[in-house]
Amino acid sequence: xxxxxxxLSILIFTIFSCKTDQDTSVFDNQKAFVVGHIHxxxxxxxxxxxxxKRLVESLHGGDFRFEIDLDKSVYATFNHGDxxxxxxxxxxxxxxxxxxxxxxxxxxxxxxxxxxxxxFLKEKKQLKSSFKLNDTSIFNKSPNDFSNITKQxxxxxxxxxxxxxxxxxxxxxxxxxxxxxxxxxxxxxxxxDYPLFKNDGFSELKLPEDYFNFLSEIELNNAxxxxxxxxxxxxxxxxxxxxxxxxxxxxxxxxxxxLVWTQSKIAVIENEVTLPNIRANLITESVEWHLYHxxxxxxxxxxxxxxxxxxxxxxxxxxxxxxxxxxxxRPGKVAPTFSGIDVDGNVFMSSSLIxxxxxxxxxxxxxxxxxxETPHFEKLIETYKDHxxxxxxxxxxxxxxxxxxxxMEKTDLKGIHIISPKAFxxxxxxxxxxxxxxxxxLIDQNGKLINAxxxxxxxxxxxxxxxxxxAS
Numbered sequence: 001x002x003x004x005x006x007x008l009s010i011l012i013f014t015i016f017s018c019k020t021d022q023d024t025s026v027f028d029n030q031k032a033f034v035v036g037h038i039h040x041x042x043x044x045x046x047x048x049x050x051x052x053k054r055l056v057e058s059l060h061g062g063d064f065r066f067e068i069d070l071d072k073s074v075y076a077t078f079n080h081g082d083x084x085x086x087x088x089x090x091x092x093x094x095x096x097x098x099x100x101x102x103x104x105x106x107x108x109x110x111x112x113x114x115x116x117x118x119x120f121l122k123e124k125k126q127l128k129s130s131f132k133l134n135d136t137s138i139f140n141k142s143p144n145d146f147s148n149i150t151k152q153x154x155x156x157x158x159x160x161x162x163x164x165x166x167x168x169x170x171x172x173x174x175x176x177x178x179x180x181x182x183x184x185x186x187x188x189x190x191x192x193d194y195p196l197f198k199n200d201g202f203s204e205l206k207l208p209e210d211y212f213n214f215l216s217e218i219e220l221n222n223a224x225x226x227x228x229x230x231x232x233x234x235x236x237x238x239x240x241x242x243x244x245x246x247x248x249x250x251x252x253x254x255x256x257x258x259l260v261w262t263q264s265k266i267a268v269i270e271n272e273v274t275l276p277n278i279r280a281n282l283i284t285e286s287v288e289w290h291l292y293h294x295x296x297x298x299x300x301x302x303x304x305x306x307x308x309x310x311x312x313x314x315x316x317x318x319x320x321x322x323x324x325x326x327x328x329x330r331p332g333k334v335a336p337t338f339s340g341i342d343v344d345g346n347v348f349m350s351s352s353l354i355x356x357x358x359x360x361x362x363x364x365x366x367x368x369x370x371x372x373e374t375p376h377f378e379k380l381i382e383t384y385k386d387h388x389x390x391x392x393x394x395x396x397x398x399x400x401x402x403x404x405x406x407x408m409e410k411t412d413l414k415g416i417h418i419i420s421p422k423a424f425x426x427x428x429x430x431x432x433x434x435x436x437x438x439x440x441x442l443i444d445q446n447g448k449l450i451n452a453x454x455x456x457x458x459x460x461x462x463x464x465x466x467x468x469x470x471a472s
Contacts (some may be wrong), residue, residue, distance in 0.1 A: 029092035032113075034066040034078070036097035042081035050076040050089070073174055075228065083108070086125065088117040088175055117175050120164050124179075127156055133190070139197040143207050146194055147214070150187040157183040174224075181225050185234040188218050192237035221274045235278060242268045256456055259299070262290040266305055280310040284319070291322035291433075299326055325433055329452040335443045336431035340395055340418030343408050348418045351447070356391040357469045359454065359462075360441040362434055364397045364423075365407040370438040374413070376457035380466065381414045387470055389445065392416065397423040397437055444469075 034048060039062060046064045048055040051074065057064045068089065076087045081101050085108055089095065093113025110118045131153045132138055141149065161179055164171060191214055195207065220238070225231040243265040247253065252260050265286050273279040287306045291299065306319055327333075335350075342348045350358070361377050363370035377392070384390040392415035398404040404419050420426045424435065432441065432452055442454040442465070450469075455461040 030069060030071055032068045032070045032089045032091055033094035034068070034087070034089065034097065035094065036064060038062045038064070038080055039098070039100040040102040042101050045080070047079040048076055048087075049079070050074055073172065078108075086121045088114055088121060088172070090114055090172060114172070116164060116171055120160065120171070120179070123160055124157055127160060128153065131156075136197070139194060143194070143211055147191065147211065150191055150214075154183050154187055178225050178228060181219070181222060182228060182230045184218050185225065185228075185230040188214060189230070189233045189237045192234070192241055220272060221278075223275060226275055226278055232278075235273070235282070239265065239268055239272065239282060242272060256459060258290060258453070259302075262286055262302065266302075280312075283309045284312075284315050288319060288322065291319070291326060299323070322433075329432065329449060331449055331451060333449050335441075335447055335449045335452075336428065337447075338395070338420070338426075338428035338431070340420050341401075342416070342418050343405075348416065350393070353391045353393075354447050355445055356389050357445060357450075357466075358391045358393060358441075358443040359466065360443070361392070361394045361457070362397060362437050362439040362441070363394060364437060365403050366398070367437050373438055373457050378414055380457055380462070384466065384470060385414070390466070390470055393418065395420055395428070397426075397429070397434075399423045 038046070038059060041059050041062050044059055046057050046059060048057075048066050048068070050068065055066055055068070057066055070089060070091045073088065073090045076089055078085045078087050078097065083099065083101055087095070090113070095110065095114055095118065096112040097108055097110060099108040108122060110122070128134060131149055133149070133153060138146065138149070158180075161176070165176070191211075215238075218234070220235070222231065243261070244253075246268060247261060247264050252264065266283055269279060269282045269286070273282060284306060287302045290302060303319065303323055307316075310316075338350050340348050359380065361370075361373070363374070365371075377394070381392045384392075394413065394415055394417045396404045396417070396419040398419060401419055401421070408417060420428055423429065428434070432439070438456070440454040440456060440462075441452055442450040444450050450465075455465070
């Protein structure tokens, strides 16, 4: 039934490519073509993602055609329905793909330019699946078993790569060199992230003394793979671990001392990363993450570091937009007002508390770190329950009000409790730049900001600050 369509697809491919599978160069060596046919298509679209571009093409009788401007070899992903496949593309080549998504094997067949590299990527993905490395249950393994599985997978990929060396159609030299490294970086990321996944990041996992020995076998600054997803994932996990180690002694983390933590992270990047582009990108991400997730006390040093390391105009515009928002949240600026629904279903306006110092807790019932701070917040409320100029508000960012209602019914929490109906999409979230919780805000008697990213209730700092405000 599909024969006429298949023949048509072959004809289309012959037009788009110029020669046989052994020589599929196209006339324009600044372009690459990805064409093919999907038998029993699931929907009307195919998607090709290359770096930061997402190309979408409509299927015509199952046929599709991508024409891509390309001045260097790249990795891409091809997507139709549940099928997500890694591809390697090179300027001047064409690649033909066909597959049947309702077939039990759901296997792509490649021909044309770069089919040997793409066949390797397909078999590598199948190999990874056979080791169940895409299944989160893998993190239930013991540290030794987890390490052994990653080593076995690396050895298997090395053997697979050897199988392709010396084929009549030789692999692209850069691809072959990159693939000889990439599995180490991919498994390195998993090994670094394993302690977090194992315990959901809430408690320290006891690891064998030699657990991190694998790092000695990985080249940290490797220009050959610097543009790959695997390397960039690894370097981020590596920097996160080194930052944790550098701040462990002083018990500093992203929640209790976000600015110090970000400064420590940048120091690690500057000390460890020598590749200019990677170093600039990591520092920019760190500054941007801090500006996006935290308010803006003492951020001038971060802006200066960014300007000294990254001259990119687009990045500068983005950082400047965050910095401008920070200006509006500096101490002494008028605090943005907000509203919410209280436990009785009434509208509560923050402006009703003008004349009082207000300490605000932004939280949610699903947020573990938030609920960890709740008992400390309750103690502060108890301490100042009879003080006429002190007020405490808990505002929930639960997206499902029923969850908040149930939680409030089960607990006997003090203070003023409201829920923001639109949570992270609310005017309050936008005005205060709230993208993660817990978040604490301190406002003075005149409705002006004391600190839009105030210390945690469990900290010594907030106890001292509130005592001074109460005595004023």
